[in-house]
Amino acid sequence: MAGTPHGFARRTRGVHSNSRHGAALRKGYAMHIRRFPAAMLATIMLSAAILGAADKNSYRVTILVSNEAGEAPVLDPKLVNAWGIAASATSPWWVADNGTGYSTIYTGAGVKAALEVVVPGAPTGIVAYGGTQFQVAPGKPARFIFASEDGTISAWSPMADPTHAVVMVSDPGSIYKGLAVHGDVLFTTDFAECAVETFDGAWMEFDTPGGFQDSSIPANYCPFGIQAVGSSIFVTYALKGGKDDVAGQGHGFVREFDDNGNLLAQVADHGGLNSPWGIAMAPPDFGRFGGCLLVGNFGDGKINAYCLDDEGAFHPQGALRQARKPVVIDGLWGIGFGNNRGSGPSNVLYFAAGPDDEANGYFGKIEFVP
Incomplete structure (x- = not known):
């Protein structure tokens, strides 16, 4: 590229x-x-000294909320297998609680909001939406949208139902593992169909010209996580084993597409990947990996950085480290940076996780330590 x-x-x-x-x-x-x-x-x-500190690979992990007593300052029984995270330009973090069928809401400091939203199915990916399409009812556009493993896509609008997300798409044959939005288009990763599916603002599925295809990826690897970054759509791939992924060292691919599904870059093959799901672009003031693409592994809980060279190609630069050892977050799912408002500072990386084989939940943050 x-x-x-x-x-x-x-x-x-x-x-x-x-x-x-x-x-x-x-x-x-x-x-x-x-x-x-x-x-x-x-x-x-x-x-x-300042220049040297800025290039350090030194980060600190803090668990802010957990469903387990003693694991974090804030206890929340609803936070089980915390999966996707999303925030609008000003809102706190909304977390998809896959294990309980809720979305719970936290500030960047870990303070829980009173609102709890019931989400049908077992929610995975979540996106914030600020446009006028994707209406839950006439004149009532969605503000947060969820994908679920039961093949449903649900939407929440405070004007339609303040405490429940409403099913807008249902395909019992699908297993939606991830969700992204760019403009007025939704992108889902269907693990059952091994495809990226797209929906317009009227909730209608349509085909993109490029189809999100890359023939270099083996047929037993399927789209897993997905994230819009600028005008690009990044997709992670995991080894398929029935309804779920098969974790293992090197099990994964990452690709960059445009919003028409045309391949732009083969970001990563195997290497440090292990059922990758979370994707975030680091801001410049995030230490050594500022300006790099961060990819979180569900399989081993590590976060790897892929940085661009002068030719526009991505190269692996290693994993985030804490106390000279790789950061490992058991059951790591969604990652994302704050908005400098309700979801915290823009140079702090927030995460959700389902530790102990997805039986429990974490919401936390990762900060650069100069």
């Missing part, structure tokens, strides 16, 4: 030197350093 995709920032990292001149450089550096005024030298050293 030529150039840099819309919405991405190119990055260069690392400083290289020629070792043949190392001694001369060190000698010259020592001579010049004695001539620097103390204040200037202090400024240079501080700047170097």
